[in-house]
Amino acid sequence: MDDFADRPTGALSFTLNGRAVEVASLPGERLSETMRERCGARDVKIGCNAGDCGACTVLVDGAAVCACLTPAHQVAGARVETAAGLAAGDPVAERLKASFARRGAAQCGICTPGMMASAVALLRAVPAPTEAEVQDALGGVLCRCTGYRAIVEAVVAAGRGAEPAPEIAGRVGAASARIDGARKIDGTELFGDDVAPADALVVRVLRSPHPHARFSFGDLDGFVAATPGLDCILTAADIPGTNRFGVIPGFHDQPVFAEGTARHRGEAVAALVGSAEAMRGLDLAAVPVTWEPLPASLTIDEALAEGAPQLHEAAAGNVMCRGLVQKGDAEAALAAAEVTVEGRFVTSFVEHGYIEPEAGFAQMVGDRLEVHACTQAPVMDQEALAIILGLPKARIRIVPTAVGGGFGSKLDLSVQPFLALAAMRTGRPVRITYTRQESMQSTTKRHPGEIVLKIGATRDGRLTGFDFDGAFNTGAYASWGPTVANRVPVHASGPYHVADYRARSAAVYTNCPPAGAFRGFGVPQSAIAQESLMDELAGRLGIDPLALRMQNALGNGQPTATGQVFEQGVGIGACFAALQPGWARERAAAEAFNARAAAQGQPLRRGVGVAGGWYGCGNTSLPNPSTIKCGLRADGTVVLHQGAVDIGQGSNTVIAQIFATALGVGIEALALLGGDTDITPDAGKTSASRQTFVSGNAARLSALALRERILRLSNAAEDAAIRLDPGSGQIRIEDGGQVHTVALGDMAADADGYVLAATESWDPPISPLDANGQGIPYAQFGYAAQIAVVEVDTRLGTVRPLRFIAAHDVGRAINPMLVRGQVEGGIAQGLGMALMEEFIPGRSENLHDYLIPTIGDMPEVETLIVEEPDAHGPFGAKGLGEHVLIPTSPALFNAVRHATGARLTRAPATPERVLAAIREAESREAETDRNV
Amino acid sequence: MDYLLATSLNQALDALADPAAGLRVVAGGTDVYPALRDGALTDPLLDVTRVPGLRGIAETGAGWRIGAATTWTDVVRAPLPPCFDGLKAAAREVGSIQIQNAGTVAGNLCNASPAADGVPPLLALEASVELQSRRGSRLVPLGGFVTGVRQTARAPDELVVAVHVPRRPAATRSAFLKLGSRKYLVISICMVAAEITPDAAGRVARARVAVGACSPVALRLEALEARLAGLPATAAALTEAVTAADLAPLAPIDDIRGGAGYRRDAALELVRRTLAAAAGTGGISEMGHG
DSSP states (O other), rough: TTTTTTOSSSSEEEEETTTEEEOOOOOTTTTTHHHIIIITTTOOOOOOSSSSTTEEEEETEEEEEEGSSBBGOOOOOOEEEOOHHHHHHHHHHHHHHHHHHHHTTOOOSSSSSHHHHHHHHHHHSSSSSOHHHHHHHHHHHHSSSSOOOHHHHHHHHHHHOOOOOOOOOOOTTOOOOOOHHHHHHTTTTOOOOOOOOOOEEEEEEOSSSSSSEEEEEOOOHHHHHSSSEEEEEGGGGOOSOSOOOOOSSSOOOOOSSSSSSEETTTOOOEEEEEEEEHHOOOOOOGGEEEEEEOOOOOOOOHOOOOOOOOOTTSGGEEEEEEEEEESOOOHHHHHHEEEEEEEEEOOBBBBHHHSSSSSSEEEEEETTEEEOOOOOHHHHHHHHHHHHOOOGGGGEEEEEEOOSSOTGGGGSSSSSHHHHHHHHHHSSSSSEEEOOHHHHHEEEEEEEHHHHHHHOOOOOSOOOEEEEEEEEEEESEEEHHHHHHHHHHHHHHHOOOOOEEEEEEEEOOSSSSOOOOOOOTHHHHHHHHHHHHHHHHHHHHHHOHHHHHHHHHOOOBBOTTTBOSOOOOOOOHHHHHHHHHHHHHHHHHHHHHHHHHHHHHEEEEEEEEEEEEEEEOOOSSSOOOEEEEEEEETTTTTTEEESSSSSSSSSSHHHHHHHHHHSSOOOGGGGEEEOTTTTTTOOOOOOOTTTTIHHHHHHHHHHHHHHEEEEEEEEOOOOOOHHHHHOSSSEEETTTTEEEEETTTTTOOOTTTTTEEEOOOOOOOOOOOOOOOSOOSSSEEEEEEEEHHHHHHHTTEEEEEEEEEEEEOSSOOOOOOHHHHHHHHHHHHHHHHHHTTOOOTTOOOSSTTTTOOTTTTTEEEEEEEEEOOOOOOOGGOOOOGGGGGGTTTHHHHHHHHHSSSSOOOOOSOOHHEEEEEEEHHHHHHHHHHHHH | OEEEEOOOOHHHHHHHHGGGGGOOOEEOOOTHHHHTSSSSSOOHHHHHHHOOOSOOOOOOOEEEEEETTOOOHHHSOOOGGGGHOOOOOOOHHHHOHHHHHOOOOOOOOOOTTTTTTHHHHHHHTTOOOEETTTTTEEEHHHHHHHHEEESSSSSSOEEEEEEEEEEOOOTTHHHHHHHHOOSSSOOSSSSEEEEEETTSSSBEHHHEEEEEEEEEEEEEEOHHHHHHHHHOSSHHHHHOOGGGEEEEEEOOBBBBBBBBHHHHHHHHHHHHHHHHHHSSSOOOOOOOOO
């Protein structure tokens, strides 16, 4: 077969971003791997290796393709363009960079290279595309952060012409562009898989193929000896410290490697470490392991059944923990209620679906371990590794990389212990990137919930009794299950006043992947039940659903379910009020549409639903301080040690805005350092919507302390203005009519090189909950109310959201652009949870069987920012991140009810389930008609 | 392992003629790589994207020839008569732009997924698959080419070189509808392609209806097609004519996307809507998704 003129010998020549390159690529290698590992084009992101996410989109001779599906040798002689190459000079990309930055169209930035490449291809072909054309062109790139709206608008705007690049400037209240936005947009941001040195060894993890199985290893040493390039196999026996980790004190039950018994499919049993070349082709199925499958419990019912296998000795009957909040006498109130409604609601495992699989690298530096990985909680990683490795914390350095989406799951350890053990064992740099499948198999999920709820009211619509019972499938290990069990009873009332209340919860172990933290910690599940029944109640009472909610909305001075009384800052009433005009307009429009459709015999029906929500910011009745450090360098630069990990939500910008405002400068003047545990104090985990609130307060206090020290240099008055001039070696203080210039070079610098520095902490004032769940769980709540408008195809069961109106009380919008980004992104996740997302272990472990919304599924969102300032919040601000998706699913369910009469009780409401519910409602109606 | 980038048909056929080589044919790679999951590729590959004549759509004496390596984007952009509207609509539903730019018509057929978007419209078009090997060439009707889930009539030494569509009357209209749980990048729960050729009197001279993702191999509903002949070629008449019994040949399964019962219900509705769309005289032809 010598006549194959172009038969590759490994050498491959093509043009990469305008430059001729020749690389040695393995025959059949994916272009994505060639780009990243041989061409240094780490802007080509790998999210799924299956064409499902589009993050790896590159242009080959101008056409957008997935590099992960393209045989590298197919591009021989072709012109390949990547996002970073385009960003470095293409005039179309130049316009897109500005329009993306202006709208915050890149949040975490992991999908942005794919979006940018796709958008450039579109704009070259269609210079001024419509929104629909943009959606068609970008439909192959998944984004989990933005909700897509900003991206669509950015591409449409770039087609209309050049916009000036937005400024990173301003103080609290300014819609500043992201302080770290440029590198997310131009593809140069470095994520977990982008930072390993070229010679790093590769770690791969051997996982259980069974949900429950005993296992034993064969001759692992022999396997290592017989496998060239394989350095070692690590198992539980190789753990120098304790083979346990967890996130909640008293609930550390998860091993790094299972010991003898695997409790869920995808659980790690061993890690293999070797050269990149050896590990690429290694068949993990060849590792000598004997599996003995055992009976498994995958659902709550199975785990609670008599004789079910016990997952953990300490949890009799597989109940990990329970939660309770009660006040008054719910049973008596319900018995006496003039009207009651009740229902049972079921939700599914939901996968976080960030486009960046867990990844990182580790190395030994002297006798210290360094772990560079994507994480939401660097100090928690450090503490957990210290226990696992038997090392003092001081010998472990965690350097967070950029995080390509987290949403709660990257709070838990994933790759870190494998990296750490492998680096310590081999003494070499080691790297790992989870495959999409192992990311989905092994990392935490949203808890499936099974909720029974009964609500009672007076005939005129006042809520009188509330009895909630929720069971949550917490999977094989505790993770954040205790948090879910605690948070749900506190929040299950929704943002309403109910005198007689009881909410019970249970977290149940099963042989599923651990369920943990996911945007809302169980509250989105409970809100589906509570807000759905509010609509049923409104229907029974003949009261408008929005009016019923306004009537019962919690107000200042009214006790919550835990007996907490806020004298200020309760913003739910204002959120509902903000929705009123849209509500009246949309309800009337839908009813007119439906009358027309019915007259024409068309199957489409429109509906408008509303739901409210609330969410306590910070840990539930547990301390959760943040510490923020800052310093002034002799050259005049102010450095902010910003340890509140930015996972795309924007804490780098928000914390900087708060800090800058308190200091009395603009954010453009600041230099930021990240959450490296060697240089930055602990600002706590990025979870519980606490960073703006808690770390924001610490940043404010730190800035005030530094400001005081600066002003003292010239004995200036408190209201003096500080003028920074980084690089000048001096600082100017304008005090009334006087201007003082202070030379900094003469001042003594501390060990960090700061001539002045400050470190301040803040911890929200809370109190423990008593046996009845009464107490002060949070220092503040944020509030939300949303309207969903949908179109339902009553013969197919498909639900198409047409529009959202979202009112969010954020206390004070530190950055309105970032607020909008959180709202749109949260709604997209709520939409996915409501309509399409269902993780089934062993069945939907990829992004084509597990569906998250695409750019075509997300309609326009009208964001209404409500500012009911909170006395505890920095500049009045409240947390927002998790609040957003709490009302989304029930608003959609209520919209379907309005459109069709069908009450949905199970998430996701797939077309099949919606159609079944419609038919049930129709037959019920027919039955009623017959009986009339 | 090897990667063979063929630059002539002879080279490709010679390579395939060697049974020891164990070559796997690759064009767009959009099915080859996902099928690996995360494993490394161990089969040697024969890349046919640079074989002259394998890409593009041309009118022939008998109809149209769609080259095997014609991408779905090529199909969308080709100037074709209305009988291809259904195929073009399907082309726009194949994965995403990225997939349509790389994935090929023959690849979609050879992958033999029950949910292959390209199969129902090509069945409705009565397409045939042209296979070549060192032994010669043969033409196999598409209905006989895809023989089961992931199974085709292609022999290991054969290469699909083209798909042939017989000439249709100028009046022939076609449509395609796909039902999925989201807008883009979605595997069908059910899909239907239909073609209607009206006669001078406005009655159905010939109807073709094919349903995908509701049986191991997409199927034409031939009994229904026969019953539709002679009816008024209007959306109302065609919609009314279709009954659940017409779907008897289907054998839908329960899977993660939908249950068998739901698929049957959805298929019935989709058949009606697709016929209405092909008739092009009003009726319900919209879809909630894609």
